[in-house]
Amino acid sequence: MNARENTLRKDVSxxxxxHVSKAAAAALSARDVTRSFGAVKAVDSxxxxxxxxxxxxxxxxxxxxxxxxxxxxxxxxxxTSGNIAIGSRDVTAATVQQRSAAGIAxxxxxxxxxxxxxxxxxxxxGGWNSTRSGFLAAALATxxxxxxxxxxxxxxxxxxxxxxxxxxxxxxxxNLDHAEQRFLEIARSLVAQPSFLLLDEPAGxxxxxxxxxxxxxxxxxxNAGIGVxxxxxxxxxxxxxxxxxxxxxxxxxxxxxxxxxxxxxxEVIAVYLGA
Amino acid sequence: xKPISSSRPVLLVLSLVALVSLPFWAPDEYKIHLATLIAAxxxxxGGLNLAVGYxxxxxxxxxxxxxxxxxxxxxxxxxxxxxxYVALAAAGGIGGLCGLLLGLPSLRLxxxxxxxxxxxxxxxxxxxxxxxxxxxxxxxxxxxxxFPAPFDKPATVFWLVLSLAAIxxxxxxxVARLMFGRSLVxxxxxxxxxxxxxxxFYRTKLAVYSFSGVTAGVGGAVFASLQTYITPETFxxxxxxxxxxxxxxxGRGSILGPLLGTIALTALPEVAAxxxxxxxxxxxxxxxxxxxxxxxxxxxxxxxFRKQPAxxxxxxxxxxxxxxxxxxxxxxx
Numbered sequence: 024m025n026a027r028e029n030t031l032r033k034d035v036s037x038x039x040x041x042h043v044s045k046a047a048a049a050a051l052s053a054r055d056v057t058r059s060f061g062a063v064k065a066v067d068s069x070x071x072x073x074x075x076x077x078x079x080x081x082x083x084x085x086x087x088x089x090x091x092x093x094x095x096x097x098x099x100x101x102x103t104s105g106n107i108a109i110g111s112r113d114v115t116a117a118t119v120q121q122r123s124a125a126g127i128a129x130x131x132x133x134x135x136x137x138x139x140x141x142x143x144x145x146x147x148x149g150g151w152n153s154t155r156s157g158f159l160a161a162a163l164a165t166x167x168x169x170x171x172x173x174x175x176x177x178x179x180x181x182x183x184x185x186x187x188x189x190x191x192x193x194x195x196x197x198n199l200d201h202a203e204q205r206f207l208e209i210a211r212s213l214v215a216q217p218s219f220l221l222l223d224e225p226a227g228x229x230x231x232x233x234x235x236x237x238x239x240x241x242x243x244x245x246n247a248g249i250g251v252x253x254x255x256x257x258x259x260x261x262x263x264x265x266x267x268x269x270x271x272x273x274x275x276x277x278x279x280x281x282x283x284x285x286x287x288x289x290e291v292i293a294v295y296l297g298a
Numbered sequence: 299x300k301p302i303s304s305s306r307p308v309l310l311v312l313s314l315v316a317l318v319s320l321p322f323w324a325p326d327e328y329k330i331h332l333a334t335l336i337a338a339x340x341x342x343x344g345g346l347n348l349a350v351g352y353x354x355x356x357x358x359x360x361x362x363x364x365x366x367x368x369x370x371x372x373x374x375x376x377x378x379x380x381x382x383y384v385a386l387a388a389a390g391g392i393g394g395l396c397g398l399l400l401g402l403p404s405l406r407l408x409x410x411x412x413x414x415x416x417x418x419x420x421x422x423x424x425x426x427x428x429x430x431x432x433x434x435x436x437x438x439x440x441x442x443x444x445f446p447a448p449f450d451k452p453a454t455v456f457w458l459v460l461s462l463a464a465i466x467x468x469x470x471x472x473v474a475r476l477m478f479g480r481s482l483v484x485x486x487x488x489x490x491x492x493x494x495x496x497x498x499f500y501r502t503k504l505a506v507y508s509f510s511g512v513t514a515g516v517g518g519a520v521f522a523s524l525q526t527y528i529t530p531e532t533f534x535x536x537x538x539x540x541x542x543x544x545x546x547x548x549g550r551g552s553i554l555g556p557l558l559g560t561i562a563l564t565a566l567p568e569v570a571a572x573x574x575x576x577x578x579x580x581x582x583x584x585x586x587x588x589x590x591x592x593x594x595x596x597x598x599x600x601x602x603f604r605k606q607p608a609x610x611x612x613x614x615x616x617x618x619x620x621x622x623x624x625x626x627x628x629x630x631x
Contacts, residue, residue: 186614240621
């Protein structure tokens with residue numbers, strides 16, 4: 024299984040970060056995905072495609088199914104019908120862990136961090152998928168286990184400094200303020216070296232200044248060839264940085280297109296943006 | 299995940315010297331025996347700490363695995379004349395196997411039900427050790443051989459058990475400081491985050507729980523040898539709670555804390571006679587005080603002496619060039 028996932032990731036990364044060839048690289052795609060909770064269809068036959076090296080916005084009013092869609096893509100909820108694939112590989116039945124190994128990383132609306140561990144330890148957790156040594160190798164601290172650990176530590180330090188947390192590496196994650204926790208979650212998911220990054224309302228609770236920095240970070244992630252799905256309420260932010268935007272209402276897609284097309288769509292204005 | 303001991307190498311060396319030389323400065327042989335007993339308990343508790351303190355698995359029935367190790371050693375080395383070291387290794391193997399078999403069905407259960415399953419297991423082992431009197435001597439018990447020379451004197455057997463305890467400590471410290479340890483804390487503190495980064499719940503828990511079975515088996519074997527005679531009464535459910543309480547009092551996610559907890563809870567009632575009279579009441583009071591006053595455990599008291607970073611307002615300042623290089627490195631891999 025690991026070998027197959029490795030080839031899959033190589034296929035994706037071989038085409039990166041050259042934007043010209045991104046259409047050829049594998050995309051994360053959902054086809055006619057439906058998810059019902061009892062009689063309610065939280066997501067109603069939605070299709071979308073997240074390509075490497077693009078930022079794809081997912082917007083819509085509260086309860087329109089944005090977060091449910093994100094949970095379906097990374098496997099926290101099983102789909103009721105439809106399918107989800109990475110390139111030609113069907114991952115509809117794959118677990119969260121298998122999809123994580125296949126290159127899908129995510130953040131949460133409310134940051135899920137290990138509060139008692141340091142910022143660096145939290146970011147390193149993202150490197151789990153590149154850990155091959157098991158319990159016994161760790162207990163005996165074999166050279167390979169230590170090397171893997173050191174590699175992941177180096178990668179995590181670099182990415183943490185990259186997202187702007189250089190000064191707090193040793194602090195317990197629980198002591199960080201809200202914005203720092205959001206950036207730490209993004210760092211943790213980037214340490215996983217994902218092909219796709221799903222962000223669940225990353226701008227929530229951030230100041231204008233912090234949102235600008237978030238935009239810069241997300242832009243850099245996109246330019247490195249990673250496909251970013253942005254579930255977000257902050258529409259100025261979405262329209263500014265997204266390459267494509269999908270609007271949901273009551274679980275169904277009402278408009279899909281470039282930021283300008285979506286922003287000027289009468290139905291989107293009626294149900295979500297307002298006049 | 300920096301264990302306190304690593305930040306104080308001098309203190310670590312001093313404590314090691316004090317520990318190893320204990321037979322020379324201990325006032326009497328009983329104190330050496332007591333130290334040996336603590337080390338035997340720690341062999342089990344050190345391994346259990348990875349399951350309880352790091353992974354958050356509420357295993358309160360480890361006394362069952364402890365008893366299995368003890369009886370395995372007594373039966374193999376005593377009844378069947380197997381060499382004690384081979385019997386010791388076999389006790390560890392059997393303990394690990396039983397830990398695995400107990401973990402297979404129960405580790406899929408949510409926390410509270412898992413605790414109940416391990417409790418039931420502890421009780422079942424107690425009843426079985428009574429019922430299989432052909433093997434275990436039933437209620438009358440069974441005598442346990444001592445280790446052969448040179449490990450037949452209080453001082454040398456102390457060093458033997460201390461070495462086992464040291465091996466367990468180093469192994470758990472290795473696990474705790476490497477990637478595997480982070481995955482354990484993730485399973486304890488946020489299963490959602492653990493899943494999102496790809497940590498398989500069941501397999502990871504099984505590995506840790508089997509390891510705690512091995513250490514319980516080895517700990518039970520040396521404990522039995524120290525006792526020279528064991529009966530089902532030796533392995534009452536209270537002993538399982540005692541192991542658990544040592545870890546809770548010591549604090550979760552720490553090695554030094556539970557070690558201090560084990561030393562304090564074993565030594566105090568023995569050293570201070572009035573405390574011994576209190577029996578279980580003493581453990582109850584200590585647990586209550588720690589849970590109410592220092593819920594992070596007595597190990598956390600040491601953090602007070604550590605320099606705290608100044609809590610200044612920090613502004614997130616992304617270094618995009620660096621981020622870009624780091625990400626492209628990943629893509630090239």
